[in-house]
Amino acid sequence: MAAPDVRAQVDSLLLQLLRDLEELEAKRAALNTRVEEGWLSLSKARYAMGAKSVGPLQYASRMEPQVCVYTSEAQDGLQKFWVVRASAQTPEEVGPREAALRRRKGLTRTPEPESSPAPRDPLNWFGILVPHSLRHAQASFREGLQLATDMASLQIRIDWGRSQLRELQEKLKQLEPESA
Numbered sequence: 001m002a003a004p005d006v007r008a009q010v011d012s013l014l015l016q017l018l019r020d021l022e023e024l025e026a027k028r029a030a031l032n033t034r035v036e037e038g039w040l041s042l043s044k045a046r047y048a049m050g051a052k053s054v055g056p057l058q059y060a061s062r063m064e065p066q067v068c069v070y071t072s073e074a075q076d077g078l079q080k081f082w083v084v085r086a087s088a089q090t091p092e093e094v095g096p097r098e099a100a101l102r103r104r105k106g107l108t109r110t111p112e113p114e115s116s117p118a119p120r121d122p123l124n125w126f127g128i129l130v131p132h133s134l135r136h137a138q139a140s141f142r143e144g145l146q147l148a149t150d151m152a153s154l155q156i157r158i159d160w161g162r163s164q165l166r167e168l169q170e171k172l173k174q175l176e177p178e179s180a
Contacts, residue, residue, distance in 0.1 A: 002175070003172065003175045003176065006168055006171055006172045006175060007172065009168055010165065010168045010169065010172060013161060013164055013165050013168065014165060016161060017158065017161040017162065017165060020154060020157055020158050020161060021158060023154060024151060024154050024155065024158065027147050027150055027151045027154065028151065030147055031144055031147040031148060031151065034140045034141070034143045034144035034147060035140070035141070035144050037136070037137075037140040038137045038138075038140035038141040038144060039137075041133040041134070041136040041137035041140060042054070042133075042134070042137040044131070044133035045130070045131050045133040045134035045137060048131045048133060049126070049127075049130075049131060049134075053126065053127075054126055054134065058125045058126050059125060060122070060125055063122075064086065065086050066085065066086055066122065066142075067083050067084065067085055067086055067142070067145065068083070068084050068086055069081055069082070069083055069084075069145075069149055070082055070083075070084055077160075078153075078156055078157055078160055079153070079156050080153045080156075081149040081150075081152045081153045082149060082153075083145055083146050083149050122138070123135060123138060
């Protein structure tokens with residue numbers, strides 16, 4: 001490979017790396033804003049409902065996640081993160097619940113409760129009529145979680161770009177003495 005081709009690859013990779021860094025900085029600023037909004041809204045809810053009405057004593061004894069963070073490896077070897085709502089069924093959960101055939105006629109049984117019902121909204125732990133600021137805090141933290149997963153994927157892409165840039169710079173150093 002000729003030195004001008006390597007230089008062109010270095011330039012394009014460097015431009016992509018700078019775009020990714022700029023995007024990462026924007027997402028960090030947005031994440032900080034969302035987290036600040038979330039905590040401010042949470043403090044407003046505590047003020048409106050009373051300090052003891054919004055706290056750890058109101059948490060459910062068994063908490064279940066509302067969202068899950070998944071990771072996968074793309075074709076180019078980079079990991080990608082994404083957020084999936086816990087109520088969405090994964091392919092492993094779809095299908096018949098019983099392996100045997102069911103009896104259509106005969107004794108009627110009371111239906112068994114589902115083993116894993118859809119997760120309830122955690123805002124119901126604090127009462128039925130919760131202030132809007134508590135809902136706003138929940139939405140801000142959810143948006144922050146989405147931004148955090150985007151940032152993690154972007155950071156992996158930046159690290160990969162930096163390693164590729166180093167390799168191309170080494171290749172360029174080896175080609176430079178040959179051309180001189």
